[in-house]
Amino acid sequence: MSLAIVRTPADxxxxxxxxxxxxxxxxxxxxxxxxxxxxxxxxxAARREAGRVIVTLFVxxxxxxxxxxxAAYPRTEEEDAAKLAPLGVDLLYAPGVEAMYPxxxxxxxxxxxxxxxxxxxxxxxxxxxxxxxxxxxLLQTGADVALFGEKDYQQLQVxxxxxxxxxxxxxxxxxPTVREADGLAMSSRNLRLDAQQRAAAPALAHVLxxxxxxxxxxxxxxRLRADAGxxxxxxxxxxxxxxxxxxxxxxxxxxxxxRPARLLAAAWLGDVRLIDNVPVRAIPRP
Numbered sequence: 178m179s180l181a182i183v184r185t186p187a188d189x190x191x192x193x194x195x196x197x198x199x200x201x202x203x204x205x206x207x208x209x210x211x212x213x214x215x216x217x218x219x220x221x222a223a224r225r226e227a228g229r230v231i232v233t234l235f236v237x238x239x240x241x242x243x244x245x246x247x248a249a250y251p252r253t254e255e256e257d258a259a260k261l262a263p264l265g266v267d268l269l270y271a272p273g274v275e276a277m278y279p280x281x282x283x284x285x286x287x288x289x290x291x292x293x294x295x296x297x298x299x300x301x302x303x304x305x306x307x308x309x310x311x312x313x314x315l316l317q318t319g320a321d322v323a324l325f326g327e328k329d330y331q332q333l334q335v336x337x338x339x340x341x342x343x344x345x346x347x348x349x350x351x352x353p354t355v356r357e358a359d360g361l362a363m364s365s366r367n368l369r370l371d372a373q374q375r376a377a378a379p380a381l382a383h384v385l386x387x388x389x390x391x392x393x394x395x396x397x398x399x400r401l402r403a404d405a406g407x408x409x410x411x412x413x414x415x416x417x418x419x420x421x422x423x424x425x426x427x428x429x430x431x432x433x434x435x436r437p438a439r440l441l442a443a444a445w446l447g448d449v450r451l452i453d454n455v456p457v458r459a460i461p462r463p
Contacts, residue, residue: 180262182269186317189231189270193319196267201228205320207311210234211251211365212260215355219324220264222352226322232261233314234271239278239285239306246450251368270318277313286312288342291334291428295441296452299418307332308339315340320347328354328362330439330454334428354453356382362453369449373413378446380412381453388420389440389457397432398422398440409444418443418450422457434459 183189193203204227206219216232223230234257241247258269285305292304315323325333337349355363360382361375370378388405392398398420406417423430425437434457441454 180258180266180269182258182271184270184272185276186272189268189317190319192268193229193231196229197319202321203227203229203231203319204322204324205231205233205314205318206324207233207235207314208257209236209250209365210257211253211368212257213355213363213365213367215326215328215363217260217264218355219326219352220261220266222350223322223324224265226324226350229267230265231268231270231318231320232266233318234269235277235310235314237277237306237310238274239309240303241306242300242302249369251365270314277310285309286339288335288338291331291338294430295331295419295421295423296443297331299443304332304335308335311336312339312343312345315345315347322348322350324350324352326354327351328364328453330441331428360386362451364451366449366451370446374446374449377413378451380409381414381442381444381451382455384408384412385440385442385453385455389455392422392434392438392440392457393460395434395460399432409442414444414446416445418445425456 196203204223206223208216220232234254236250236252238247254271261269286308287305288308297304325336327333333351340347340349357363359379361379362382384405388401391401402420405420409417420442422438422440425439431438438457439454440457443450443452
């Protein structure tokens with residue numbers, strides 16, 4: 178079974194116009210390729226949300242603040258298309274850089290507030306590049322619904338703010354993080370881990386889960402942060418860029434589970450930067 182692939186905004190819009198003229202709704206799953214089971218879970222959710230499904234594949238140079246990271250990012254379009262073909266995806270949109278950023282391109286979208294701190298502090302320009310390309314993809318696809326994973330939780334908050342502020346007519350659906358059997362959050366970057374690093378990588382999820390459980394039971398993150406950092410260092414991580422608790426409603430910094438929150442972390446394992454997050458809910462007291 179072959180999968181239709183288009184590479185220009187004009188061809189994409191022509192396909193979407195025909196679908197919408199027939200009364201179909203459209204869901205989009207934006208990706209940078211190197212697809213894994215987490216992406217495929219988003220595709221399955223998209224099938225439930227709309228009559229037509231578009232997957233986008235574009236390694237966006239504007240959201241990389243490290244040229245080496247961009248160069249090392251896996252590019253596996255043929256394998257990705259083969260994974261998508263049996264899943265009922267209607268179209269793969271895989272534009273080149275010139276199609277997305279033609280000569281003279283001069284616009285950047287910047288989302289304040291939720292983009293600050295965490296990955297925003299450690300990856301200057303990342304969220305501006307991400308917000309710009311996501312806005313373009315949502316407009317180009319004419320999507321009624323767009324699906325994103327919760328693993329990139331700060332990214333999800335930026336996208337939600339972006340679509341609200343710009344009145345984009347698209348519903349954002351968040352899907353739970355998909356994990357390997359040992360707890361490691363699935364990520365295209367995991368392909369870059371060597372065998373020893375891959376064995377150590379699940380410690381990030383385990384430390385986050387243990388710390389979240391203590392916070393839910395009434396502890397403050399400020400009292401737990403040093404122990405969590407030590408546990409990650411013992412597992413081979415370093416440096417730990419951040420370990421922070423943010424409220425789910427407004428993404429403000431909090432120190433306890435007085436309201437629903439997310440515990441987020443980013444840490445390096447060799448030359449691979451891993452991120453993860455877990456929800457924190459206060460344990461009801463009798």
